[in-house]
Amino acid sequence: MPVAIASVLLSGGSALADNEIGGGAQAPTPSTGAAVDGSTVSVTAGGVVFDRSKNGRGNSVGALTSSTSWTPPPCWYAPKYTPEQLKKYLEPIWEAESTGYQWDAEQRDRFVNGHPYKDFNKDKAGEGYFWDAYVNEDFPPGWDSCKEPIFWVDKGDPPPATIPNAVTPEILAELAYAQIRVPGTRVSLAPAQATKVNLPTWAWLDNAEFKPVSVTASVPVIGIQATATAEPVALKLEPGTADAVTYPASGVCEIRNGRIGEPYAKGKADQTPPCGVKYLRASEAGGSFPLRATVTWKIHWTGTGGAGGNLPDGTFGATQNVVVQEVQAVNR
Incomplete structure (x- = not known):
């Protein structure tokens, strides 16, 4: 046989x-x-027994894609x-x-x-x-x-x-x-409904959603286990058109002070956003630009007997439509 x-x-x-x-x-x-x-x-x-009680939640959660060829x-x-x-x-x-x-x-x-x-x-x-x-x-x-x-x-x-x-x-x-399942990557934007040509648009992630998640795998009959934890470390913005600039110029917003990006607040109109995008032309009438937002998650693990280490970073992203309008001039 x-x-x-x-x-x-x-x-x-x-x-x-x-x-x-x-x-x-x-x-x-x-x-x-x-x-x-x-x-x-x-x-x-x-x-193997999987404990997913600390995994990501919500209808938009998804699996990570390794940043390398690892599977x-x-x-x-x-x-x-x-x-x-x-x-x-x-x-x-x-x-x-x-x-x-x-x-x-x-x-x-x-x-x-x-x-x-x-x-x-x-x-x-x-x-x-x-x-x-x-x-x-x-x-x-x-x-x-x-x-x-x-x-x-x-x-x-x-x-x-x-x-x-x-x-x-x-x-x-x-x-x-x-x-591991991580939350969907929809960023908050200001202006929220539609932005203007040459107007810096602020971008940030909700701190309540973007926090570490983990899954534990074990084989109880032989007493071994390991926990893999994913932590968000950076957000990459791709405007969806070459006629745009990102903040920072690389388009990669690193995590700082426990958050990615910064919510816009009144009085910051003249400031450059730490994370955001500026469109240099308007989207077509009735159309929009597909802004791609991808979060990089760093993976580390700990296990039985003090074992532990790092696994390849994972990414998960989503696209959202951004309407960009011309600035309306006022004729007197």
Whole structure:
């Protein structure tokens, strides 16, 4: 039987529905047990429990796009079966004889005849778990990276060093990163309804919405966890036309004193906004310019045993229409 097919049969897709270890689910996806705003307290997927209670909320939340080519792990290994659960999963496959005599015989030899596991390791029930691969279907092809057959790990022991992608706090942090949802990037503008040609338009973000968000991923049965936290650090403005200038000139407004940009206040008409845009021509009658606002979020993580570090920055943006009018002259 081809190795790839055997791997699929032994890994993930048809996991036990009552599998309390692996959760009976595949990889985490944005819709797995989550509310629209991502505020679900916890949900189990792919053998991992996600706590999203500190995630971004609201109808306009969205996933981050990495500033590099980085993507979450396509697959990982984690506890999936007790001895009884593995027996319940494999024996119907063998009885169906759909995988071929030779392959079935090899698997019976591995898990029943003692090479290396005797009678599904029932004598070690409660002392460990069989680990298997979980595939992140959002980032295929995951099976190409996780082809190891199901293996046993005693409680308290690390998985074999020869197993790639065995779950660690860092892998959990990467999976948590993929679950982070941040608020939509609609900036406040002054003037709010329509701006004028050559008039500096102030731009800023609502401090109440743009604050750190985080997701925690854990595998409780082996006592490891990691929290990935996203903090807004900068706003990039793209006016939607070459006939405009931005403040600052780079169009990137850094976070200062805990906020991005500054709300306009009476008496500041003659001041240059710390964050904003000035249009040099009017938009067409009945039209507007598509102002693109993108927030950069810095990602760091902490995990079991003092582990921690940084992950690539993420971005999330949105476009809003800005009407620009000519200044009306008054004839006397």
